[in-house]
Amino acid sequence: MPLRPPFLSRPSAIIVPLLVVLPLLIAFYSLTLGQDGNWDLRNYHWYNAYAFLTGRELVLDVAPAQVATYYNPTLDLPIYWLAQVLPARGVSFVLSFVQGLNLVPLTGLGWVLLAGLNPRSRALAAVALALACFLGGGQMGLLGTTFYDNVISLFVLGSAWLVVARAGDVWDGPGRRAFPVVFVAGLMVGGAVGLKQPTLPYAIGLCFAFLAVAGGFWRRMFLAFFFGIGVIAGMALFSGHWMWHLWSTYQNPLFPYFNDVFRSPWGVPEPYRDDKFLPHGVWNNLVFPYSWVTDPRKVGEILFTDLRVPVMYVVLLATPLLLAAGRLMGRRPAAGVPVRPALYVIVAGALTYLAWLKLFSIYRYLIPLEMLAPLVMVAAIGLWPLPARARGALVLALLVLVSVTARPGTWARMPFADRFVEVNVPALPDPDNTIVIQTGYAPTSFLAYGFPPQVPFLRVHSYFIHPDHGDILLNRRMRQRIDAHDGDFFWLVAHWEVWTADHILPAYGLVADMGDCRLVTSNLDEPMMLCRLRRSSAPQPEPAPEAVP
Structure with a gap:
């Protein structure tokens, strides 16, 4: 009779305890940072939830939170409710724990991309890779804050994880199995867009990435189509009520944005778009990731350092050249590399960055991609026509580089009060x-x-x-x-x-x-x-x- 493997040789015995303990440690750590008091919290996150629950908007108040008065308040409700029953430290602990749960889809993505390792090494490496993804300068600066870019990231990363974890069904299975999977993945991202509109670049990247991964023309089209239908359904589910409210009250479902199109008489006919961070000119667009390394204020309001996206950018530029060179030399991707999941992550990351660059260029909105960037690096380098040891050494060196150079930014923090808002x-x-x-x-x-x-x-x-x-x-x-x-x-x-x-x-x-x-x-x-x-x-x-x- 074969002996049972030792308990710790089971991947779940390694991964599950770590993914329970690590978010708790992150939540405890966040309490050392002080209480969140960021500008957006004071301007609209707290007020919008309060106004929505008490029906103040326009009935009593008129635009007290400036443009943000008209943002979808749904994402703000959980913290507002928590703050009615928990002390300030309790609210921050719960919020940080939820943000720490990003380690779950990050570990799941790492598990898929590290398929060439033995189970125990794969489990440990997946968790270590997830930590390298999570401990970025932008993300750690947002820990315990109400910006929520590292909360909606759960939807984005979860969507990518679902697609690559079900890669066999998505790209090789019959439509009755593939299309529901991508619909649910789209639903998740659409929910994130509905809760926070600047998540739109991720919907674009994750949807159109299907067009670049293996499969016949119609297979690719249908995968992108059903993902897109899921995105629309998710947006309707989480923001349909608010868009209807804005349309029925202000004659603009995105009020006040795009009012140059909708011409609501409640505002001036302007787009109200914040485009002050957008780079101009071909050269500035090409070198933009290195512009914010030298001057972080080109993408936001605070100082921070993180090389995850700039390093990913170089890896992405090098990948097609190296793959083309490998084909000319007759080399194929290394055995054990899950090619389709890897290509999907690579293309989704690249398209998301390009969409973000043209739409916003505000670093906070790039936080989910900051977390995804090390995974993109692992996926891309895993396909390079290099010996396995060289690829492994390069990945390790880059992960160490982006980890030791990260310096979180600091938003408004203050000592904890008894209540979250007093x-x-x-x-x-x-x-x-x-x-x-x-x-x-x-x-x-x-x-x-x-x-x-x-x-x-x-x-x-x-x-x-x-x-x-x-x-x-x-x-x-x-x-x-x-x-x-x-x-x-x-x-x-x-x-x-x-x-x-x-x-x-x-x-x-x-x-x-x-x-x-x-x-x-x-x-x-x-x-x-x-x-x-x-x-x-x-x-x-x-x-x-x-x-x-």
């Missing part, structure tokens, strides 16, 4: 008959959470709305409510934006009483000013043009 508001003399006016660019919408729930917030000026925009319906709605109100007005503003008292408030017939100001404090930001407003008896002047800070 706001202290001075007593209002008549909260049932009070309107709060916001101006400036500071992220102050989260402070609405601390005010009496019946108090409306009107943001008459921001990077989204300006009195100079004329009679758009958002401006008209606010002007009508201000003109009709006969109670108290208060002005919520950052101290560095009090210049708006002279340049914005007069457009609505309001004057700030700078002698009657108090402070609104919170655990996420410095104190904000809450000043009484009075009506002006003078004619309303035209607002002066402002300098963008």
Whole structure:
């Protein structure tokens, strides 16, 4: 009778415990970083969930979170709900643990791509490779934060894992087995796009990669088609309700984006696209990964270092040349390399990068690809016409390089408070008959959470709305409510934006009483000013043009 293999020789006995323990360790580590207080959390992540659950949007408030007021709030709801029942550390722990679960699909992808190793070595190498993927400078900077780029990555990486894990069915099996698999994979990515629209490059990359992998013309087309149908279904599932709300309320299902196309009367006919990070010119596009290595502010707001995508970029450029040279020399890919899964990962990574480059060029949106980049390197180098030892040594050297050079960025962090969001508001003399006016660019919408729930917030000026925009319906709605109100007005503003008292408030017939100001404090930001407003008896002047800070 053959002896049973030792317990630790079973891959599951190695992988499963590690994938339970490692996310827990990551969650504990995140508590040493402090509490998240990033700009987006203060501007819209917290407010949007609060407004959605209390039905404030447009009924009470008008654009308090600037453009982001109109983002799909679904992704923000879990943290908001958690924060109602858990202390701040508990919320951060759970969020970081979920982010740590990216190790699961990363390990799964590594397991497929390392098929040439024996089971025990394959299990250990897959987990080690997953860690090399996970510990990137961009991803670790987002640990415990509410940007969610490393949460929607679970959908993206899970989709890629499903495709390559079922490679036999996808590329060789009958359609009744292949097409449901790719539909579900598309559904996962579509869900990510529905929750956060900047995930779109991954849907493009993972879908069109099918057109470049083995199979007849119609096989490739049908795989891409069913994946695409899954993407559309996923988007409808997670954002259909919100797109319908925006269409029925603002006549633009993506409001305010692409308003130059939809022409909603609620905003100006502009695309509202953030294109300030896009490179211009052929040369700048070609060397872009190395531009942000020398100056990270070309792709975001903070300093960080990570070479995963730049190294992947070189590997991708070298791969077709080396494969072509190998064919000329009559060499085939090494035995044990899963060619179709490898090609799928390679092409999906390349297409995703190109789509991201043309659409956004904001590094945070590249976090799932940062995690995928070492896997792309392993897949590509595994196909190179080199001896096995040379390929293994090269992969190891590159993984060590990108790991030891990574330096996470730092978003706004602060000491943990008792609750995830704490706001202290001075007593209002008549909260049932009070309107709060916001101006400036500071992220102050989260402070609405601390005010009496019946108090409306009107943001008459921001990077989204300006009195100079004329009679758009958002401006008209606010002007009508201000003109009709006969109670108290208060002005919520950052101290560095009090210049708006002279340049914005007069457009609505309001004057700030700078002698009657108090402070609104919170655990996420410095104190904000809450000043009484009075009506002006003078004619309303035209607002002066402002300098963008």
